[in-house]
Amino acid sequence: ETGVTQTPRHLVMGMTNKKSLKCEQHLGHNAMYWYKQSAKKPLELMFVYNFKEQTENNSVPSRFSPECPNSSHLFLHLHTLQPEDSALYLCASSQDPRDEQFFGPGTRLTVL
Amino acid sequence: AQKVTQAQTEISVVEKEDVTLDCVYETRDTTYYLFWYKQPPSGELVFLIRRNSFDEQNEISGRYSWNFQKSTSSFNFTITASQVVDSAVYFCALKGPGGGGADGLTFGKGTHLIIQP
Numbered sequence: 719e720t721g722v723t724q725t726p727r728h729l730v731m732g733m734t735n736k737k738s739l740k741c742e743q744h745l746g747h748n749a750m751y752w753y754k755q756s757a758k759k760p761l762e763l764m765f766v767y768n769f770k771e772q773t774e775n776n777s778v779p780s781r782f783s784p785e786c787p788n789s790s791h792l793f794l795h796l797h798t799l800q801p802e803d804s805a806l807y808l809c810a811s812s813q814d815p816r817d818e819q820f821f822g823p824g825t826r827l828t829v830l
Numbered sequence: 831a832q833k834v835t836q837a838q839t840e841i842s843v844v845e846k847e848d849v850t851l852d853c854v855y856e857t858r859d860t861t862y863y864l865f866w867y868k869q870p871p872s873g874e875l876v877f878l879i880r881r882n883s884f885d886e887q888n889e890i891s892g893r894y895s896w897n898f899q900k901s902t903s904s905f906n907f908t909i910t911a912s913q914v915v916d917s918a919v920y921f922c923a924l925k926g927p928g929g930g931g932a933d934g935l936t937f938g939k940g941t942h943l944i945i946q947p
Contacts, residue, residue, distance in 0.1 A: 751934060761921065763934030774933055806873060815933035816925070818865060821875035 722822035724809050730828045731799065739794040739813055741809030749812045750792040751819060753828060756805035767792060768815055782793045799829045832857045834924050836938035843912055844946050851907045851941045852863030858881075861927040864898065864905045865935065869919040881905060909943075915943045 722743045731737050733806040743750065752764040766774035769784040781803075783795040792809055806826050833856040843849050855864065866878040879889065881898050889896050893910045909916055919942050923935040 749933065753934075760939045761923075761935075761937040763936075766933045775902060776934065802876065808875065810875075815928040818877050818880045819935060820877060821867075823872065823874040826873075 722809060722811055722820055724807075724822035724825050726825060727780070727823060728826045728828075730830065731796070732830050733799060733801070735799075736795070736797040738796065739807055739809075739827075741792040741794075741822055742821075743790055743792075743809075743811035743820075743822075745811055745813075745820060747811040747813050747816050747820075748789050750786060751810040752792065752794055753808040753810065753821075755804050755824070756802075756810060763806070764794075766815070773815070776781075797826075799827075801829050803827065804829045832859075832862075832924050832926065832936040833923050834936055834938035836922055836941050838941045839939070840942040840944065842944040842946060845914055846911050848908060848910050849912050849943065851909075851920050851922075851943065852860065853880045853905045853938060855903050855908065855922070855924045857924060857926065859926045864906050865890070865923040865925070866905075867921045867923060869921065871918070875921070878907075884945065912943075912945045914945045914947050917943060919943070 725740045749768045751766050754762045754764055763776045764778045765784045770786050781798050785793040806824045808824045809822040810818045835854045850936045862883045864881045886898050897906045903909045919940045922938045923942045925935050
């Protein structure tokens with residue numbers, strides 16, 4: 719595997735379910751990011767991790783819970799989501815927060 | 831606060847035409863970084879270019895060229911002799927110097943470019 723991978727690529731869940739999105743980067747980068755892309759809004763930053771430490775939380779509701787066990791892996795734990803949370807969730811990584819970010823293919827999430 | 835404006839929601843041209851995608855940004859930072867990304871129908875964002883605020887030199891890469899002008903806070907992207915494979919949504923993005931909880935990208939709303947054969 720090369721670059722940034724995300725699993726699953728598609729996810730359908732009910733509002734009472736608990737699920738997790740996984741992101742893995744094979745680029746040796748130190749920073750990782752979660753973004754949300756919905757039809758009604760531009761790409762929005764959700765979380766930033768640098769050297770496994772969260773450095774930014776863009777006022778994201780607590781039903782989204784990130785986890786970064788090491789510099790190569792990033793998770794987004796989901797629970798009691800709302801239909802308006804349906805979106806494409808994109809993971810990215812960069813060598814340093816000042817550098818260009820490389821994106822994964824995204825997880826298309828549908829909340830019923 | 832940072833802001834990126836891509837006023838062109840959708841552009842449609844015929845193959846081989848030249849097309850320019852506009853990007854205007856707002857920031858109070860003196861050091862910042864500008865980016866262009868391409869999002870084809872597959873959904874994955876593809877990095878195209880990064881520009882530092884202290885480097886106003888324009889850049890050309892094959893059929894792609896970028897015009898960075900600090901005086902007008904613009905970072906426009908031109909595709910010469912467009913091809914059908916250039917059809918995608920193109921995003922302009924801005925990032926500050928980093929640190930202090932400002933490490934993410936601020937994106938514009940994107941321009942949907944359609945190249946007709």
